[in-house]
Amino acid sequence: MPIEVTMPKLSDTMEEGKVLRWLKHVGDRVAPGDVLAEVETDKADMELEAYDEGVLAELRVEEGATVPVGAVIAVLAAPGETVAAAPAPAPAAPKPLAARAESPRPTLVRRAEPAAAAAAQRPRASPLARRIAEEHGVDLAAITGTGPGGLIVERDVRAAVAGAAGPAPPAEAPSGAKRIELGRMRRTTARRMAEAKRDVPHFYVTTDIAMEEVVRLKAELERLGGAWEGLTYTHLLLKATGLALRRVPEMNASLEGEGTLVVHEAVNVGLATAVDEGLLVPVVRACDTTPLAALVREVRALVERARSGRPGPDDLTGATFTLSNLGMYPVTAFAAVVNPPQAAILAVGAVREVPVVREGRVVPGAVMSVTLSCDHRIVDGALAGRFLRELKGLLEAPVALLV
Amino acid sequence: MSEPRVITFREALREALAEEMERDDRIFLMGEEVGHYGGAYKVSEGLLARFGERRVIDTPIAETGFAGVGIGAAMVGLRPIIEFMTWNFALTAFDQLVNNAAKLRYMSNGQFALPIVFRGPAGAAHALAAQHSQAVESLFAHVPGLKVVVPSTPADGKGLLKSAIRDDNPVCFMESEVMYALKGPVPEGEHLVPLGVADVKRPGRDVTVVTWGKMVHVSLEAAAALAEEGIDAEVLDLRTIRPLDTAALLDSVTRTHRCLVVQEGWPFAGVAAEVITRVVTDAFDQLDAPPVRVTSLDVPMPYAPNLERLVLPNAERVIAAARALLGRDAPLPQAAASVR
Numbered sequence: 128m129p130i131e132v133t134m135p136k137l138s139d140t141m142e143e144g145k146v147l148r149w150l151k152h153v154g155d156r157v158a159p160g161d162v163l164a165e166v167e168t169d170k171a172d173m174e175l176e177a178y179d180e181g182v183l184a185e186l187r188v189e190e191g192a193t194v195p196v197g198a199v200i201a202v203l204a205a206p207g208e209t210v211a212a213a214p215a216p217a218p219a220a221p222k223p224l225a226a227r228a229e230s231p232r233p234t235l236v237r238r239a240e241p242a243a244a245a246a247a248q249r250p251r252a253s254p255l256a257r258r259i260a261e262e263h264g265v266d267l268a269a270i271t272g273t274g275p276g277g278l279i280v281e282r283d284v285r286a287a288v289a290g291a292a293g294p295a296p297p298a299e300a301p302s303g304a305k306r307i308e309l310g311r312m313r314r315t316t317a318r319r320m321a322e323a324k325r326d327v328p329h330f331y332v333t334t335d336i337a338m339e340e341v342v343r344l345k346a347e348l349e350r351l352g353g354a355w356e357g358l359t360y361t362h363l364l365l366k367a368t369g370l371a372l373r374r375v376p377e378m379n380a381s382l383e384g385e386g387t388l389v390v391h392e393a394v395n396v397g398l399a400t401a402v403d404e405g406l407l408v409p410v411v412r413a414c415d416t417t418p419l420a421a422l423v424r425e426v427r428a429l430v431e432r433a434r435s436g437r438p439g440p441d442d443l444t445g446a447t448f449t450l451s452n453l454g455m456y457p458v459t460a461f462a463a464v465v466n467p468p469q470a471a472i473l474a475v476g477a478v479r480e481v482p483v484v485r486e487g488r489v490v491p492g493a494v495m496s497v498t499l500s501c502d503h504r505i506v507d508g509a510l511a512g513r514f515l516r517e518l519k520g521l522l523e524a525p526v527a528l529l530v
Numbered sequence: 531m532s533e534p535r536v537i538t539f540r541e542a543l544r545e546a547l548a549e550e551m552e553r554d555d556r557i558f559l560m561g562e563e564v565g566h567y568g569g570a571y572k573v574s575e576g577l578l579a580r581f582g583e584r585r586v587i588d589t590p591i592a593e594t595g596f597a598g599v600g601i602g603a604a605m606v607g608l609r610p611i612i613e614f615m616t617w618n619f620a621l622t623a624f625d626q627l628v629n630n631a632a633k634l635r636y637m638s639n640g641q642f643a644l645p646i647v648f649r650g651p652a653g654a655a656h657a658l659a660a661q662h663s664q665a666v667e668s669l670f671a672h673v674p675g676l677k678v679v680v681p682s683t684p685a686d687g688k689g690l691l692k693s694a695i696r697d698d699n700p701v702c703f704m705e706s707e708v709m710y711a712l713k714g715p716v717p718e719g720e721h722l723v724p725l726g727v728a729d730v731k732r733p734g735r736d737v738t739v740v741t742w743g744k745m746v747h748v749s750l751e752a753a754a755a756l757a758e759e760g761i762d763a764e765v766l767d768l769r770t771i772r773p774l775d776t777a778a779l780l781d782s783v784t785r786t787h788r789c790l791v792v793q794e795g796w797p798f799a800g801v802a803a804e805v806i807t808r809v810v811t812d813a814f815d816q817l818d819a820p821p822v823r824v825t826s827l828d829v830p831m832p833y834a835p836n837l838e839r840l841v842l843p844n845a846e847r848v849i850a851a852a853r854a855l856l857g858r859d860a861p862l863p864q865a866a867a868s869v870r
Contacts, residue, residue, distance in 0.1 A: 253787075253817055253818040253819055253820075254814050254815045254816070254817045254818075255787050255815060255816055255817055255818040256818060257815070258815040272857075273857050274818065274819055274856075274857040275819050275820070275854050275855060275856075275857050275862040278819065278857070280818045280819060280857060281787060281818045
């Protein structure tokens with residue numbers, strides 16, 4: 128039986144992938160683990176590995192083409208097995224390559240000429256139309272041109288934008304304004320944040336946490352050096368959040384479809400991380416059970432991989448909750464946008480030296496404000512309160528973080 | 531304010547010459563038949579009687595000679611106006627214009643100014659055949675050091691000629707035999723049109739028709755016809771080919787997103803190519819269609835009037851090109867198809 132190779136979901140937010148380069152060609156023998164292709168996702172360029180053994184019988188997607196997750200992009204056959212011609216592709220799928228079912232003779236197999244393929248695929252559009260399509264995220268391939276010789280022109284793109292019930296075109300920017308085309312990552316962030324704010328009914332719960340003990344603990348651990356080198360508040364916060372989620376599991380949950388609440392077993396906390404191109408959320412696994420020293424090490428490697436643009440395949444998937452820490456900036460408190468389908472996100476401000484009242488007297492204190500943004504469809508105020516009570520307790524008496 | 535008088539192009543140019551000669555006695559007019567005959571096209575009629583033989587000078591048929599004499603006079607402080615009976619004859623004096631007029635200010639490190647105007651009719655008239663029908667603005671605009679002016683209306687003719695005479699650089703001023711009798715309102719007295727400033731002769735939203743000289747009138751005729759089918763063409767008259775008003779050009783194309791250049795001369799390496807280069811380079815992502823040009827065909831001008839009509843740009847060709855730019859019926863002409 129021929130085996131279909133599909134476009135895998137390589138990140139939580141990935142909805143489509145672009146085949147950058149085929150590394151195996153029709154007729155090549157493939158073993159599990161062989162890299163078949165390089166794939167561009169919304170976040171990074173990744174390698175697509177084979178899971179099965181066979182001979183590559185057919186490539187259904189040309190280099191440079193973008194297809195939805197789950198689309199068949201290649202077919203593996205047992206040696207000698209012939210494969211029926213590809214069925215007509217779904218409308219969304221790009222032009223398939225002609226099936227090549229001849230017996231495996233790798234040296235004689237001609238690859239598609241990338242330049243010619245690219246030229247044939249690039250829709251003919253005016254520079255103005257191209258710019259407007261980019262600005263509105265409109266796919267030129269889906270537009271029929273009405274300009275000279277069928278050229279896609281401004282009015283065609285405007286009609287497509289209007290047809291998609293998109294917003295009215297923005298007013299001309301004031302002259303002298305710099306126009307920066309959004310990168311793929313920024314576009315994904317923009318789309319997902321807009322969706323989240325539109326679809327998720329947010330509410331926000333804030334508390335102040337006395338941080339004297341954490342400040343002291345951090346200083347003592349830093350003095351020990353070794354495994355504690357590079358310890359930051361973020362590491363302590365990840366551990367405290369992981370433990371609080373274990374104690375209040377309903378917060379470690381997500382909404383599936385319209386009617387199912389999924390309470391996760393794993394406590395995986397996404398860490399909102401600024402990178403050059405925008406925002407990434409590498410996922411720190413098992414924050415509840417991983418010892419603090421191990422967390423320090425793992426988070427450092429994770430963030431490095433994310434910032435270098437070469438995250439591992441699991442680095443960006445599987446988060447059950449998100450932490451956003453702006454404490455390294457002069458930020459008192461802020462409210463973050465929930466990262467669907469998660470139930471909540473914790474926004475953390477800086478540790479501030481402020482006067483506090485203790486046993487009826489005003490004394491110097493170290494205070495940190497945190498704000499929990501919750502999806503009100505699955506989280507209520509009392510649950511948020513319970514979670515913050517646990518988190519506050521863990522940080523105000525932080526010895527549990529070391530267990 | 532009273533309505534400006536309506537006079538002919540020829541009278542407007544004569545008025546500019548007379549006013550400037552009155553204002554500055556270093557200015558003199560020299561050329562074939564400019565004095566006693568009053569000019570081959572009567573532009574200088576009456577100037578000999580008014581200013582005398584020292585300032586209105588008839589020459590032999592020797593363009594290289596009197597162009598060179600004019601350049602020498604300009605170098606030593608006079609402000610000559612050299613009339614070529616036509617710009618076709620100025621090709622005899624090409625060396626004087628290109629190697630002397632255009633170069634001496636530069637090569638003397640600015641010790642010599644070259645306040646000289648070369649003027650006369652250029653382009654096709656009627657059945658003047660291959661050697662006498664040439665629109666040569668592209669030839670001269672190619673040369674750094676020369677300014678090139680091609681007016682389209684009597685008022686611009688007067689205002690631009692006065693500015694050209696006052697300029698301290700050599701200016702090639704190209705008139706048109708078929709426009710000397712064109713009438714239009716012209717302000718009396720001091721009326722200056724600065725060099726290097728284009729003029730919107732007809733505002734429009736859909737396509738910028740960039741043109742100059744007598745092609746302005748062909749373009750306006752085409753624009754009127756296009757308006758009846760709902761295409762709103764803007765006609766931008768460059769007026770000065772060099773310096774070229776890039777800002778006005780980009781401003782218009784940024785509004786219309788389409789650029790059509792109408793040029794009387796041949797296509798290959800012409801002013802239209804320079805205009806299109808600037809648009810493509812500096813306003814690339816404003817373009818909603820490839821810029822195109824309508825020019826003379828790439829052949830020497832035939833003598834036969836019916837063939838001459840086929841060679842020259844006309845309103846029909848401008849209309850067809852504008853329609854094509856807007857994606858209506860006709861396909862866009864291929865640039866390479868118009869030249870060998």
